[in-house]
Ligand SMILES: O=C(O)CCC(=O)C(=O)O
């Protein structure tokens with residue numbers, strides 16, 4: 001049953017405050033009183049917009065009036081006394097408000113389809129960066145190689161190993177060059193519009209991530225001292241949304257060994273700006289400048305994403321190829337607040 005979500009409103013001193021909706025206990029279909037009968041009885045006090053089950057017991061309902069004054073009149077007349085029109089039952093009535101659902105709380109950010117809509121300097125998205133055939137071939141190549149299992153997803157590293165404890169790379173330990181099966185992708189990246197110095201950026205590290213449905217990635221900024229300023233991420237196999245958060249300086253903490261976010265703030269904390277973008281399969285995302293250095297990126301742990309008005313299912317897996325250049329000297333970005341080279 002699809003139940004509306006109602007909560008008891010609280011005034012400043014904890015007392016219940018006024019609302020056009022009433023929570024009415026001790027009546028309902030389970031005790032032989034239909035919603036229609038409830039609407040008729042409460043209709044004596046004003047226009048009733050609807051009567052809903054308050055929960056699954058069948059003995060508690062929510063009566064929604066158009067006007068607060070009607071709800072107040074009904075509450076004063078009917079609360080705590082036997083109601084002859086409802087089989088002599090004693091009704092227990094309180095004010096009620098519509099509570100936002102968990103998903104509304106978590107996902108109130110609207111999801112953009114293009115990077116320009118997002119208005120984050122340095123963030124770019126190109127659709128159809130590879131063809132469906134190339135996508136299939138890239139997936140076959142990585143599936144023919146060993147995966148490393150992390151707690152919830154699988155990864156492969158090329159060029160340099162990425163260490164999740166330190167969120168850094170060991171620059172002294174090169175695994176070899178990038179594999180030849182990504183050469184055409186790297187060549188295409190060198191012509192990526194919008195990316196300053198992209199032609200000079202010799203990308204030498206590739207992380208392949210495989211996310212099962214419902215698995216995301218915690219909010220983070222790729223460690224400044226580990227990687228240079230251009231980060232390219234190719235989405236394959238399934239879609240997802242990526243959220244970006246820019247924390248107000250002073251509201252987050254650098255961890256000793258990384259610049260991952262210490263989650264002191266709840267998801268709804270107003271200490272950060274929030275934006276989200278839809279990443280379809282075969283699209284290439286570029287994080288550069290402010291987007292790379294000052295915004296946390298995050299993939300929510302959803303099986304279904306709301307994009308505009310459509311619910312988009314994640315698919316059996318999403319595989320991303322993240323191309324970066326390992327940094328060999330300290331970071332000199334313009335965002336020292338978010339930078340581990342500026343400690
Ligand atoms: O899966 C992605 O697109 C992003 C991966 C990522 O942010 C990372 O590996 O640091």
Ligand SMILES: [Fe+2]
Pocket residue numbers: 220221222297
């Ligand atoms: Fe990242």
